[in-house]
Amino acid sequence: MFGQRGRVAYAYEQTPGAISPEPPQQDRVFVEEIRTRGGLDLTLAVVVDGDGHLRAGEAAEIFANQLFSGISQSLNRDLNTLLRDQVEGGAQFLSQTNRSGEGIGEVAVTLIAIHRGRFFFAHAGHTMALLIREGKTTRLTRPGDRLLGNSEAPLIQSGDPRGMTLQAGDRVVLTSDGLTRISPEDGHPFVGLDKVAAYVEGTTPLEAARHLISLALGRDVDDNVSVVVIQVSGKRGGTPPLAIVRAGILLAFILILGVLGISRLRRNVNIPPAVDYGYAVLVQGSAGLMDEEGKKLVEMVGHLGTIPAGVRIASRTETRIALETTFEVLNELSGISLYLDRDAQIQLTLLDPHWDLSSADEIESEPSTVVDLLSGRIMVVRNEGDREIHITWNGNTGILIGNDVGILGVNEESGNLTLDCLRGSCKSILVDGEAITFSSGQRVLIIHGDQREIEYLPGDTFQEWNELCGGCLIGQ
Structure with a gap:
């Protein structure tokens, strides 16, 4: 309330x-x-x-x-x-x-x-x-x-x-x-x-x-x-520990175009840079921050430690990360959690980007959350709202879409990608733009960059994902 x-x-x-x-x-x-x-x-x-x-x-x-x-x-x-x-x-x-x-x-x-x-x-x-x-x-x-x-x-x-x-x-x-x-x-x-x-x-x-x-x-x-x-009410904004100071102005708008391809712009407009107000909190498990190349662990994150947008994370155990934002306009980022399997690596590419439109034409897109899966298995849980969460891998994207509760499991293994829609509605988009929408209880396989037909989830799939998130799929 x-x-x-x-x-x-x-x-x-x-x-x-x-x-x-x-x-x-x-x-x-x-x-x-x-x-x-x-x-x-x-x-x-x-x-x-x-x-x-x-x-x-x-x-x-x-x-x-x-x-x-x-x-x-x-x-x-x-x-x-x-x-x-x-x-x-x-x-x-x-x-x-x-x-x-x-x-x-x-x-x-x-x-x-x-x-x-x-x-x-x-x-x-x-x-x-x-x-x-x-x-x-x-x-x-x-x-x-x-x-x-x-x-x-x-x-x-x-x-x-x-x-x-x-x-x-x-x-x-x-x-x-x-x-x-x-x-x-x-x-x-x-x-x-x-x-x-x-x-x-x-x-x-x-x-x-x-x-x-x-x-x-x-x-x-x-x-x-x-x-x-x-x-x-007072001055807008604030600085959570490690988050905004280290993140700063994360990405110029050209990166959004290159990674997402979701923003529709008027021609010849001056686009200001995006500021990412999002950050993550390590709620359970053990994880560390990696260097830019993802080869070296540079800092372990303590329990309830904050993690800025834009960094690479490697889990050491099964790990839960809650997403938060310092942006003062109400949004649903706080209802999103990421569950990482042991030894998974991700990059928090975009969490809650916003643009200062005071001196620019309108940007016709809503802020989206983008996480790049580098290796391993990740599960995203949205408890409410309609915030789209993009999980990208080698240019391919799995998206949690729709409204209210949504759960998407993404597994990278041996150069192939599995997208399991566990609750709500999901979408798969290949590098070439081919898209498939699928729903709860369905799976899309991407093998060597080719998108297979939708299939139903195998019988033990829910149990495997349920173990990763500590029982969040009970009753689904």
Whole structure:
């Protein structure tokens, strides 16, 4: 979910966690733009984390609804007092419900309001609010173990009664404790607080929320995770670690013509260079950056390390790479993952290219994602949207087309190419321009540059690809 009010844009995402069987979702998240009876225009957001009962999700739902209803109906124009009073009132109601024999559990809550560029909050428990400013993360709420809804007096924290002034470029992140809790496997947070700024700045709120969720899932988070990202508009763009600094202006437009052949241009126009805002994140596995000739490993990529567009990557194990972008206009790049088999090599040729059209005629094409398969086996998974993903090999191209969920497997072996359409719609284009469209459950073989007829996938194909992506084809 995402939206915008004036200079404030916001989005949120949730996941029940990565464990099996899937746990119940006991977090509740609400973000709304409201006008109170007292005449205050607010951007209001809350994360409520239910705890300690099978009905804790219900407790979180009731608590959040009461907060929003109470604030909407209030005549109080003192926001600091208003938020605190509503949290305290919700705690008393929940405590009475639990004592009456209809126990539904306890909650942690972080409630924030933005009014005329000033930020107010009320908080209790292990949820949290973070301020991201100029590359630094500041925790605005104190950690606490005392939840609301029990017999103890509520410990409610609030901020400056006058509110905190938000600056252009600020991000505020609300999250349940699942994002930053300690992993039992290695004793480190699923996502460290010191990492949040790097993954949030330079992205849209929706992309940032999805990115943080994907990072936690990539570490097999064992709890519900809810993330709200709120952004105060300012200078567009940003620099993720290693990505834009090292990528720079990636390619002039002539490269797009040579590699893709997909852009239709007016004659005799001055085409500006493309800027690639995309980058990749190593979510699982082991991979390194190769030299320009693809012969030498020059740098290993750490877990959750960022990889700029334009570089060559070699996997050392089965590896998952998530694609992200710093471009502030919403797009679906964040819903794309690449799965590399052991010892596969690829080049991230183009991830999210955009052109500055302020001084040029219109370029009649949409940005596409292009990955050059150098050797081995790769699987591309698109979870939503209609972004086309091109996998090229020796001038031949397999493309994931269509809308919504799509999955394409591409295997280079002994100079031949196999394109397996595992979900959605796919297309194959040879060097000479010959094209074939095929769909889920079908395969196209390219042998010595010749395109064979479409055939149905052999019986064990889905299982082989399913093992590479860790079960993403279950139910397909």
